[in-house]
Amino acid sequence: MEFTIPAFINGQHEAIDRLMFKFGSARRRAYSMKRKGIDRLEILKQLHQEIGIPARYIYTAYDTIRPLPPHVTFGGKKLQELREEGKISREEFHRRRNNILACRGDKNQKGNHCLRIEGDKLRVNTGDRQWIRVSVFIPKKYQKFLRESEAYMVLLKRRVDGRGYNVKITVDREEPQFHEPKRKIAVDINSSHVDFAVINKADLKPVAFGKVNCPELVYAKKGKKRTQIHKLVNKIGNIAKHYDAEFYAGKLKTLHSKGKKKANRKTYGMNQYTMRQIMSYKLPLKGIRYNEWSEAYTTKVGRKLSKPLGLDVHKAAAYAFSIKVTDYDLFTFLRDACTYEGDGSLSARLNGRSGPTVLHQALCLMHDELHANACGEATPQLLGRGEGYESLHPPILQVKI
Numbered sequence: 001m002e003f004t005i006p007a008f009i010n011g012q013h014e015a016i017d018r019l020m021f022k023f024g025s026a027r028r029r030a031y032s033m034k035r036k037g038i039d040r041l042e043i044l045k046q047l048h049q050e051i052g053i054p055a056r057y058i059y060t061a062y063d064t065i066r067p068l069p070p071h072v073t074f075g076g077k078k079l080q081e082l083r084e085e086g087k088i089s090r091e092e093f094h095r096r097r098n099n100i101l102a103c104r105g106d107k108n109q110k111g112n113h114c115l116r117i118e119g120d121k122l123r124v125n126t127g128d129r130q131w132i133r134v135s136v137f138i139p140k141k142y143q144k145f146l147r148e149s150e151a152y153m154v155l156l157k158r159r160v161d162g163r164g165y166n167v168k169i170t171v172d173r174e175e176p177q178f179h180e181p182k183r184k185i186a187v188d189i190n191s192s193h194v195d196f197a198v199i200n201k202a203d204l205k206p207v208a209f210g211k212v213n214c215p216e217l218v219y220a221k222k223g224k225k226r227t228q229i230h231k232l233v234n235k236i237g238n239i240a241k242h243y244d245a246e247f248y249a250g251k252l253k254t255l256h257s258k259g260k261k262k263a264n265r266k267t268y269g270m271n272q273y274t275m276r277q278i279m280s281y282k283l284p285l286k287g288i289r290y291n292e293w294s295e296a297y298t299t300k301v302g303r304k305l306s307k308p309l310g311l312d313v314h315k316a317a318a319y320a321f322s323i324k325v326t327d328y329d330l331f332t333f334l335r336d337a338c339t340y341e342g343d344g345s346l347s348a349r350l351n352g353r354s355g356p357t358v359l360h361q362a363l364c365l366m367h368d369e370l371h372a373n374a375c376g377e378a379t380p381q382l383l384g385r386g387e388g389y390e391s392l393h394p395p396i397l398q399v400k401i
Helices: 014-035 040-051 055-065 077-084 090-097 140-148 222-242 261-268 272-285 298-309 313-326 328-335 358-366 369-374
Strands: 002-010 100-104 115-118 121-127 130-135 152-158 164-172 183-189 193-200 206-213 245-251 290-294 347-350 353-355 396-400
Touching: 002 130, 002 140, 002 272, 014 040, 014 055, 014 100, 014 121, 014 130, 014 152, 040 055, 055 100, 077 090, 100 115, 115 152, 140 164, 183 222, 183 298, 183 313, 193 222, 193 313, 206 222, 206 313, 222 245, 222 272, 245 272, 245 313, 272 290, 290 313, 298 313, 298 328, 313 328
Parallel strands: 183 245, 206 396, 245 290
Antiparallel strands: 002 164, 100 152, 115 121, 121 130, 152 164, 183 193, 193 206, 347 353
């Protein structure tokens, strides 16, 4: 399992800037030669002779351009437009375009030879047996992972404000060992809040419902927004750890939706991709098993279950999602149930055939096996697997980040 550790180098260093210019030249030259059909080994050999930087930088430069598509603008199209409009000078354009330096380590080479972390210092290889050491700030909670791993990739990126360099250290760590939890927690992600439902795996009965409020995400700036997402993930992780539950997040894609631009904007405002990306590496570090499933039709089922269960639509959708990841047959049965409730009796208006109503289903989910048998023989194997006759009244939690 790979995860990235953030770090920071204060101040500018002339030797690192020279390496960044050469590394950028190596990337552009390798991309041009690859587009011409030149073999990889020949590219690496020529670049090492032409540019004259350590071979590890050359290998990493080639690896960074290998997956790029045709017609790439190095530095970004926006930067090129600024230069064409005369808003930045030629020197500033070259400085911004050559602003990264990276090197990948290997296990058989005992780590990273060119960019090596040594305590609170970063040893940078500037030439043949030539090094400089600069102070690097690494958060204390991540330092133990560097001691556990010898092979990692280090990437430096110059800040636009000139304060220093942002550093990203990618560590290869063994997968954590998880025990088998008896509960599951599923979330329904919205633009300003995340609703969740915790259920028992054995009988699908709810343990707790709740909401984590995060209104700051709606209007926060880019850098602040990512900080708020980290706080939100920490809160959700603490809840999952408290209930000893396996975590499930939903995938939602509306990129190809037709005629729903407003819905797409609202969906992208939820920060679902960034949140799932952070959850995927942060929750396992807390000892929580993380999973991703499609959340299609969960809101539809949640609307049906919300009134009988006395919940709002979002919490009911999270409950429907937890049912889906546990018992898909039951979820499809709820999806096709009638919306007409009446007194809870069976309805005959469901695509020309008889079927149970949503209220009939919800009561069987919330009550015991005796109540389920009294509801009829519609789904004797799917509903009412709990013990005891009294209905559950799980707590509804309100959490703020």
